[in-house]
Each structure stands twice: as C-alpha cells, then as structure tokens.
Amino acid sequence: DIQMTQSPSSLSASVGDRVTITCRASQGINTYLAWFQQKPGKAPKSLIYAASNLQSGAPSKFSGSGSGTDFTLTIRDLQPEDFATYYCQQYSSYPLTFGGGTKVEMK
Amino acid sequence: VQLEESGGGLVHRGGSLRLSCTTSGFTFSNYAMHWVRQAPGKGLEWVSDISVSGDTSNYADSVKGRFTISRDNSKKTLFLQMNSLRAEDTAIYYCAKESPWEVSYVDSWGQGTLVTVTS
Numbered sequence: 001d002i003q004m005t006q007s008p009s010s011l012s013a014s015v016g017d018r019v020t021i022t023c024r025a026s027q028g029i030n031t032y033l034a035w036f037q038q039k040p041g042k043a044p045k046s047l048i049y050a051a052s053n054l055q056s057g058a059p060s061k062f063s064g065s066g067s068g069t070d071f072t073l074t075i076r077d078l079q080p081e082d083f084a085t086y087y088c089q090q091y092s093s094y095p096l097t098f099g100g101g102t103k104v105e106m107k
Numbered sequence: 108v109q110l111e112e113s114g115g116g117l118v119h120r121g122g123s124l125r126l127s128c129t130t131s132g133f134t135f136s137n138y139a140m141h142w143v144r145q146a147p148g149k150g151l152e153w154v155s156d157i158s159v160s161g162d163t164s165n166y167a168d169s170v171k172g173r174f175t176i177s178r179d180n181s182k183k184t185l186f187l188q189m190n191s192l193r194a195e196d197t198a199i200y201y202c203a204k205e206s207p208w209e210v211s212y213v214d215s216w217g218q219g220t221l222v223t224v225t226s
Contacts, residue, residue, distance in 0.1 A: 001168075034212050036151070043201055043216040044143075044151065049209050056214075087151050091211035095167045096153040 002026050002090050006099035012107040017078045021102045023071045023088035032092035035064055035073045038101075039084045047086075048073065080106070108132040108215045110202050115220030122192050122224075128185040128202030128217055135183035139205040141213050142176060142187050144198035144222075154200070155187065156211070169195075192224045 003026035013019050023033065031051035036044040046055045048064040051071055061082075063074045075082055083106050088099040114126040128140070142154040155176040157164045164176050175188040185202050199221050203213035 032211070038151075043218050045216070046212075046214045049206065049212045049214070053209075089151070089153070091209075094165045096156075096211060098151045098153065101150045 110217030
C-alpha cells in the first residue's frame with residue numbers, strides 16, 4: 001500500500017496569512033493526488049485533483065503543486081472559513097489512501 | 108449533485124447492516140461511486156468503489172470479504188452491505204461520486220451516515 005504522510009499535523013495561522021501543507025507519498029504516484037477540506041461535523045469537500053487542478057467551485061485561493069512523491073497545498077489570504085482540516089489522497093493505485101490530515105487553526 | 112446516505116445505526120458486533128446512498132442531480136449510471144469512512148475523531152479511510160456497470164469493485168483490506176458494494180442504476184442508488192461488523196467499523200460512512208474526467212478521484216460527497224458497532 002502507498003503511505004501518505006502529511007506535515008505538519010497541525011498549524012496555527014492568522015487571517016490573511018499564506019499557509020503551505022506538505023504531503024509525501026511512500027512511492028511515486030505521478031500526479032494522481034487530490035486535496036480535500038473538512039470542517040468539524042461536515043462532509044469533506046474536494047479542492048484539488050491531479051495535484052494542481054482546481055475543482056470546479058473551489059476558490060482560487062487554493063493551489064496545489066508537485067509530482068512523483070512530494071506535493072504541496074497552498075492557501076493564500078487565509079480567511080475564517082478556511083480554518084479546517086485538510087487531507088491529501090493518492091488515487092494512483094489501490095487501495096486508495098489518505099494522509100493523516102493537517103488541522104489549520106486560528107492563532 | 109445530491110448524495111444522501113441512509114441505513115446507519117447501532118448494531119452488535121458480528122451483526123450486519125446495509126447502507127444506501129440515493130442520488131439525484133446527475134446521471135448516476137454514468138459514474139463510478141465510492142464509499143469512504145471516518146472513525147470518530149480520526150482521519151478519512153477509503154472503503155470501496157464500484158464501476159459504472161457494477162461489474163468491477165475494489166475494497167480496502169480492512170473490509171475485504173466482509174463488505175460488498177453494489178448499485179442499482181435504475182434506482183440511482185448505491186449500497187454497502189456490511190457483515191461481520193467489528194468495533195473498528197464504527198464510523199461515519201460517506202458515499203462519493205467519481206469525477207467524469209479523472210479516474211478514481213471523487214468530486215462530490217454525501218453528508219454521511221453513522222454506524223456504531225457495540226459489543
């Protein structure tokens with residue numbers, strides 16, 4: 001199975017900040033990587049697919065990059081509605097696997 | 108796109124439960140579908156997916172041999188039959204629709220249904 005490791009597991013940031021979350025795959029996954037946002041008590045929302053493509057309806061403040069084993073999600077101009085937990089997922093091979101999540105908290 | 112899970116509840120260890128996901132707002136028969144779960148306070152775990160026609164499915168090792176995914180395209184409904192339930196199956200179960208242009212990527216999620224397995 002492909003292991004997905006996210007870092008940090010949590011971070012504190014202020015409104016207006018730019019934050020970057022990293023996701024590392026245990027083996028190469030090309031660009032078969034997605035990012036999801038989840039707020040407490042809510043279902044996940046899809047943000048990014050194919051490592052860098054913005055899901056229709058997702059705000060352009062979210063951007064993704066990377067290929068192979070190392071990926072990043074960047075959120076610019078952090079707003080109150082962006083404080084949430086973010087997950088990466090590889091869909092290169094079965095079983096599909098998620099990272100452990102990164103909780104973005106307000107400083 | 109609307110996805111609505113149902114069928115969750117309290118079940119004893121070793122018991123069975125059948126989850127349903129009723130859909131609307133898209134042509135169900137054209138999309139592969141997935142189940143993803145989340146244990147209380149934990150991260151997301153992919154469970155299973157099924158092809159458009161229903162003839163191909165995949166499972167996480169943790170549920171293989173105990174869970175069966177299926178679909179009824181005429182009723183636009185996805186199912187998850189869960190047998191031999193264990194305490195570690197306690198989770199919110201989400202159904203999710205696969206993207207039309209990116210295989211295995213899910214672009215829409217339901218609100219989830221809670222399954223609690225008691226001893």
